[in-house]
Amino acid sequence: MAGNSRTALYVAVLVVMFIIFVLIRELWQKGGKPLQNIPGVDFWAIGLLVVFLILVWYIHKKTTEPSSK
């Protein structure tokens, strides 16, 4: 049951995320690349990649480690 509720939570998160994505596109970004020309854009991109890789690793760890109960 715990697994089912976690799955439902992730599905809900995905749905909300996609709604937010569409809103960001429509209200701000409109298909453009607003931060492409900021100074040091390559470093910002690599930094963002590192942040997301840590998030990926954390989710992988949390969802694969054996339950303590």
Added chain:
Amino acid sequence: MSSTEAESQPRKPLLTSRQLGLAAAFAAAAFAFRASGLVITLAPPLVIDLGALMPCLAGMAAGPIAGIIVGIARGIPSGLPQVDLVLQPVKGIYWAYVYKYVILRVKDPKKRWPVFWIVTWLLSFFVEAPLFIFANSLLGFYPFYPTWPFTLGWYHALYGVYEAVIFSVVIAALPSVFGWKEGKAPW
């Protein structure tokens, strides 16, 4: 297996919580890179959008359905959503199967790396590039031939190398996420 035995086994979910979680994380990354425009300079003025690599990585780590979800997330902020909403998920699908059934079939990790680099480059140049150039040609941006393989060939040749480098760095940093050490896809 008898029907009674089949009924008594728990049904495998379409996506596990791990796959959904990774799909959410990679989708957020795919969207964030493209929506913000944070790019890595490839060969000025051409750039590489790390968001376009996320459907491939999601497919490798969490399977084709995760690849599709992430591909859609990458397509939403695109300048050409009619192209990216279709083709980015396609990348997630073929990368998932190529990774599981071709790359991870090579059991020796020392041999698997060069196979991975070659397959990445070949997929980039002979599958991804023609797909996107064909779609853009349908929109009237340029003719399919000679844009592929000649006019934009040098860019895609270089892009394939960068793609192989970034994939390798990510997999080397997180081998357990991609089942690299085990030689078995974790999905």
